[in-house]
Amino acid sequence: MKVLGIETSCDECAVAVVEDGTHILSNIIATQIALHKPYQGVVPEIASRLHTEWITQVVQTALDKANLTVNDIDAVAVTNRPGLLGSLLVGVNFAKAFAATLEIPFIGIDHIRAHLYASQIEHPLAYPYLGVLVSGGHTVICKVDGYDTIEVLGTTIDDAIGEAFDKVAKHYNFGYPGGVAIDRLAQKGDPLAFLFPGPSLQKGNHPYDVSYSGLKTAVINQLDKFWNGTAPKSAENIAASFQRTAVGLLMKRVQKALEDTGLTRLAAGGGVAANSFLRAEMNKLEGIEVAFPSMQLCTDNGAMIAGLAYRYFKDGIQSPLNISASPRVSAFKKSYP
Numbered sequence: 001m002k003v004l005g006i007e008t009s010c011d012e013c014a015v016a017v018v019e020d021g022t023h024i025l026s027n028i029i030a031t032q033i034a035l036h037k038p039y040q041g042v043v044p045e046i047a048s049r050l051h052t053e054w055i056t057q058v059v060q061t062a063l064d065k066a067n068l069t070v071n072d073i074d075a076v077a078v079t080n081r082p083g084l085l086g087s088l089l090v091g092v093n094f095a096k097a098f099a100a101t102l103e104i105p106f107i108g109i110d111h112i113r114a115h116l117y118a119s120q121i122e123h124p125l126a127y128p129y130l131g132v133l134v135s136g137g138h139t140v141i142c143k144v145d146g147y148d149t150i151e152v153l154g155t156t157i158d159d160a161i162g163e164a165f166d167k168v169a170k171h172y173n174f175g176y177p178g179g180v181a182i183d184r185l186a187q188k189g190d191p192l193a194f195l196f197p198g199p200s201l202q203k204g205n206h207p208y209d210v211s212y213s214g215l216k217t218a219v220i221n222q223l224d225k226f227w228n229g230t231a232p233k234s235a236e237n238i239a240a241s242f243q244r245t246a247v248g249l250l251m252k253r254v255q256k257a258l259e260d261t262g263l264t265r266l267a268a269g270g271g272v273a274a275n276s277f278l279r280a281e282m283n284k285l286e287g288i289e290v291a292f293p294s295m296q297l298c299t300d301n302g303a304m305i306a307g308l309a310y311r312y313f314k315d316g317i318q319s320p321l322n323i324s325a326s327p328r329v330s331a332f333k334k335s336y337p
């Protein structure tokens with residue numbers, strides 16, 4: 001079964017064709033990074049406009065790359081939640097029209113579930129596993145019992161981890177997108193030049209929750225306070241020290257979650273799962289089988305949408321053509337007093 005997967009929830013106009021859930025025939029990611037760079041962040045109006053202009057060509061390129069025509073596609077899947085509403089709607093409406101014209105099955109896919117599933121395409125893990133989604137919009141530690149059965153254990157109570165990378169990089173002009181720039185700078189930096197504090201584990205009902213706003217504030221506003229007094233206050237040293245702390249505080253929660261649940265497998269996903277230091281730290285976990293998506297499947301892509309959609313289609317699940325797009329999903333948010 002050949003599934004066309006469309007992803008337009010943020011600033012990547014991405015389309016893939018995946019056969020039987022595992023064989024990626026094409027995976028086209030037309031990135032808008034250069035067009036948002038002057039603003040050092042994604043401008044929603046620009047993003048949706050570009051998706052509208054690009055989507056037809058990106059779909060055609062994905063088909064060409066797979067050596068297929070529209071008539072070879074058996075089903076179509078699209079991210080319909082969460083994300084930038086105007087951007088989501090472009091993909092959703094394109095996918096609906098595609099499905100209606102060809103009279104093929106259609107499904108709307110949850111972007112968060114797709115990130116948590118992405119590594120399964122190339123490195124299948126048996127369920128259950130600990131899912132760690134680290135992206136620009138989300139930080140979620142969860143128990144994944146099946147492709148659609150996810151129990152959230154912890155989440156961010158303020159900024160997402162990728163957002164912290166992006167804001168620190170923006171403040172210091174490290175480059176755009178921020179996560180990639182910090183990862184690169186940190187390779188040449190001293191991770192102990194600044195000893196930023198990481199919040200201690202939350203007590204009570206939320207021990208796996210993370211918070212990044214304190215660290216962000218420390219790095220941006222209180223650099224001198226946490227300086228070790230000897231290392232140069234260079235971009236490389238700021239990047240390496242921030243990255244060590246940001247990844248360290250996540251790893252503390254991940255380790256606790258692994259111990260408490262007894263899970264022996266872990267799958268990471270999302271843009272920050274491309275981070276070299278995070279990958280190295282996760283690979284050090286003793287007795288844990290760790291799966292990462294390949295670099296192309298970490299950040300937003302259509303293959304994870306098509307791959308996950310295949311599971312639903314196989315179980316006879318589809319969406320009606322009148323589904324909407326939603327900027328938020330409640331399942332991955334916990335309520336706080």
Ligand code: KG4
Nearest residue numbers: 135136137162179183271272274275299300
């Ligand atoms: O998954 P993604 O493409 O979009 C969301 O769903 O949010 O993730 C984008 C995020 C951005 O915050 C970006 O700075 C971060 O992933 N990112 C990285 C790296 N590559 C991308 N963060 C740290 N290290 C990287 N190598």
Ligand code: ZN
Nearest residue numbers: 115135299300
């Ligand atoms: Zn994403």
